[in-house]
Amino acid sequence: MAAVLAGCANYAGIHSDKHMEEANHFASTQSIPAERGRxxxxxxxxxxxxxxxxxxxxEALQGSPTLEKxxxxxxxxxxxSETxxxxxxxxxxxxxxWTRQRLTESTFIPPGFAGSWQSENKAFLSATYExxxxxxxxxxxxxxxxxxHATEAEAEQVKLTLSSATARAYNELARLYALHDIATNEVSQRRDVLRVTNGRVTMGLETEVEKRTAEANLAAAEVSVSALEGNILRTRYQLGALLGQGPDRGLAIARPALGAGDEVRLPDNLPADLVSRRPDIVAARWRVDATTHDIKVAKAEFYPDINLSAAIGLDAxxxxxxxxxxxxxxxxxxxxHLPIFDGGALRAQLKGRYAEFDFAVASYNDTLIGALTDVATQLSDIRAIDAQIVNAERTDVAAQRALTLALAQYKAGLTTQLTVLNAQTNALASSQVVTNLRMTRRDRQIALAAALGGGYTEAPASTQQAALAR
Known part of the structure; x- marks a missing residue:
């Protein structure tokens, strides 16, 4: 037996030195500060x-084909797992x-049966155990x-991705409506300028050039309104798809009425706790665990299999x-069954399992780095936007005041159409900047909520085992 075992296939020299990194291994204390948030x-x-x-x-979580998959x-x-x-x-x-057969006369079958047709009946009860x-x-x-466990966490990641995508598309719809309001107001102002210009042309205070310029400006503003209406319709169709419905479902959505949202503050001990609150990280960790057991299965293939079998029955x-x-x-x-010489098949199989393990570990570490970067990026964007909004709102107040004065002076004949045009351009741009900043900030808030796991918490091991037992 010792000689046989010495010649058996073995897995000497096949191993891996890869390992999953701890969350605190990656430097993030400056970019992800503790802010006593929730x-x-x-x-x-x-x-x-x-x-x-x-x-x-x-509704999206209820009827999405993506979630059904x-x-x-x-x-x-x-x-x-049940298998x-x-x-x-x-x-x-x-x-x-039951078998009907002719028994041969040229073997050990005794006279009386040899050369005859017989019906053989067999009934048996068998048991095997490895x-x-x-x-x-x-x-x-x-x-x-x-x-x-990995697929369950991946399903939670799909839910999180779907819910955040729905919220971000809805916020995009709100942004387009706000820009549509600005563009509509711009059309009204430029129509008013055209009316005043026509009057001044009649009185000989303006030329045909100013009139055509006012008409062109009005037409450009109307084009912007039409473009935004097209974008609103397209976003509605996208929402209908996210809800797992047809495009007509998006047409029934009312105009969004979104508020500013909660104060943005990161929770403490974030890198360490994030690994159990991001479903993609949890899924990646379970994938590593699964490949670890697969390696042990591949190693066990190098040893003898012993199966016990028994059967009782009737045969006549x-x-x-x-x-x-x-x-x-x-x-x-x-x-x-004892593998001795298999041409290297078992060693190749084990090498494949170690390669899968290395890939799973690398995927976990990559997912963890991506998650930390995601949180840091969304937070930095929000802080930067907050600083920009202060200046943008001050600029917008001044631009709107300048436009009001320019329109009043133009109607009174105290300034030129060019001054009004410049004021309108500045006011339109400043209003759009403020609106886009506010909507972008809310988009980043939604993205940050998703980056922090969206409320997901990994179930305790005992709960997971009980669920599988059911």
């Missing part, structure tokens, strides 16, 4: 005070067969359970003898 709640969209947004997010993957993973669990248990089966001395089936079950020619005690048959015994 983690987002599951109903984080409520902070904007728009009941329609809350209803739309719920994620749920189907979870169901498939659960089914696979893996079945492999750890004894297998019992029963069977019956001892699993090296834990192959147990590790396969653990890998399957980890895969279930003809119906008359089938149910007699003499027709009883029984068998029992072990079966052992």
């Amino acid at each position: 983690w987002p709640a599951a109903d984080w969209a409520d902070q904007f005070g728009d009941a329609q947004l809350k209803a739309l997010v719920a 994620a749920r189907a993957r979870v169901a498939a993973a659960v089914a696979f 893996a669990n079945a492999n750890t248990l004894p297998q019992v089966g029963a069977g019956y067969s 001892l699993d001395l090296w834990g192959k089936n147990r590790e396969a079950l653990k890998s399957a359970v980890s895969t279930v 020619f003809g119906w008359g003898r089938f149910l007699r005690a003499a027709s009883r048959t029984a068998s029992a015994g072990p079966a052992i």
Whole structure:
């Protein structure tokens, strides 16, 4: 036996030195400061005070085909884990067969039966059990359970992505409506300028050039309104798709009424706690755990498999003898399989499992870095926008005041059309800047809520195991 085992396939020299990094390993204390804030709640969209947004997010999570695909993957993973669990248990089966055959006269079949046609009846009850001395089936079950956890977390990531995408599209709709209001007001102002210009042309105070310029400016403003109306319609169609409905569903959405939202402050101990609050990180970690067990399964393949089997039943020619005690048959015994020379197939399989492990570890570390960067980026954008809004609002107040004065002076004949045009251009630009900054800030708030996990918290291990048991 020692000589045989010495010649067996082995996995010497196959290993990996990769490992998952801790969240605090990556420098982030300056970009992600502790601000004594709160983690987002599951109903984080409520902070904007728009009941329609809350209803739309719920509708998206209810009817999205994308989410249905994620749920189907979870169901498939659960089914696979049930199969893996079945492999750890004894297998019992029963069977019956009837065969009509001519028995040969040229073998050991005794006279009276040789050369005759007979009906053979067989009925049996069998049981098999793999001892699993090296834990192959147990590790396969653990890998399957980890895969279930990973797919569940991935489904939560799909939900988070879908809800944040719906909220951001809804915020985009609000931005377009606000810009549409500005553009509509611009049309009204330029129509008023054209009316005044026509009067001045009649009185000989302006030329045909000023009149045509006023008409061109009005037409340009009307083009902007039409373009925004087209963008509003397209965004409505996008929302309809996000809700898992047809484009007509987007047409029924009322104009958004979003508020400013909560104060933005990051929670403490963020890098360490983020790993259990971001579903994509949780999924990546479970993928690593699954590949760890897959490696153990591949290693167990190098050792002997020992299967126990037993069977009892009846076997007889003809119906008359089938149910007699003499027709009883029984068998029992072990079966052992030992890999010795396989051409390197088992070593190649193990190398493949280690490669999958290295990939899973790299994916986890990459996901963690991306998550920390995501939080830092959204926070820095919000802080930068807050500083810009202060100056932009002051600029807008001055520009609107200048426009009011320019229009009044033009109507009184105290200034030229060019002065009004410049004032209108400045006022339009400043209003658009303020609106875009406010809407962009809210977009970054939504993105930050998603970057912080959107209210997701990984379930305790005991709860996860109980759910799988059901």
